[in-house]
Amino acid sequence: MKKVYVGMSGGVDSSVTAALLKEQGYEVTGVFMKNWTQDLPGFPCPWKEDFNDAKRVAVQLDIPFKVYDFQKEYAQKVVDYMLDEYRAGRTPNPDIMCNQEVKFKLFLAAALDDGADMIATGHYAKTIDGRLLRAADDNKDQTYFLYRVTHEALQKTLFPLGEFASKEDVRKEAKRLGLATATKKDSQGICFVGKVGIREFLSQYVTTKPGNIIDDLGRTIGQHDGAIFYTIGQRKGLGIGGGLPCYVTGKDMDKNEVYVTRDITSNNLWTESTKLVDVHWITSEPVSGNTYQVRTRHRAKLEAATLLFEESKWNVIFKDKLRAITPGQSIVVYDNNEVLGGGIVI
């Protein structure tokens, strides 16, 4: 009987994951990863609540329950990474880093060390022979967040929810199983900051100064309270009225300037190609010159793009120009249903 350690966050998805595996005959142990516990002014960190929910479900399922404390590593690998990227003027994706560094590295290692044969999470994805495949439910597919997980880690991972046709089915399953978390609301936003906006979070760690908002004709048309808060394609929060909406097209951290356009078709907003850094390919790299499907943000539709390896860098040439391709964000490459890997926009 295989021993599986299931990462239980206290949400429905991981609860169902644990329950299903147990039902399938695995020897399941629930593990709550304690990654972040700090409160922010006005926003208590929800970790305790989540912990209680996870524990509650473990008791219901009558499975062993453990807590792994990764706070130190999480702060370093995820939060510091995120802050550094923002300071550098890029827009990072901390959840991708969390999967790479914490869930599918630290957690996996600790679980194996504890005697586990496999780990499992409530991600909507499939894995076969250490390959990563899109979830059956295209609407919930979370492979975008998982492209940096290694082949070796995937070989020891189970994603039971990948076969579900919809989130509704997962909820039904949770109800059928009578899980305490069956009706718990889905979490959104960066996992560790909970309900807090990224803006409030960053404010705690960086000092910011007001600066100019400049349009494509070089005119200063407004003021912002810190370039770090803005990202490419952003519309809200600029406070500029009159005429058409404004979208951020770029920023200069040294000058503390934010650039915008009112022209939704502006070339500053639409990109036809980009280079990737820190690429990660799960089993093998793409064939240079071939066309694949890429995803430039979670839940964005797959877009055709040609991958070209030139001057030691992977270039992505989109079939159609894409909106708001943002440095620091990830582009994930798909070969039909399989995730080949991806990289970070330079």
Next chain:
RNA sequence: UGGGGCGUGGCCAAGUGGUAAGGCACCAGUUUUUGGUACUGGCAUUCGCAGGUUCGAUCCCUGCCGCCCCAG
């Protein structure tokens, strides 16, 4: 201080005698395990100010204030 034009919510902007369109911004909500996007809803008892005409004025008249343009 001669001529012309304008002043509608934070911004842009319709209306022009019958009781304030629309867009942007903003706020709220929905969607979303990143940022962001998108979607839905809310948002001027009031039209620079003061008088007058009228049953009734943002719309007509007078004066004042402010702004712009052309002449200078």
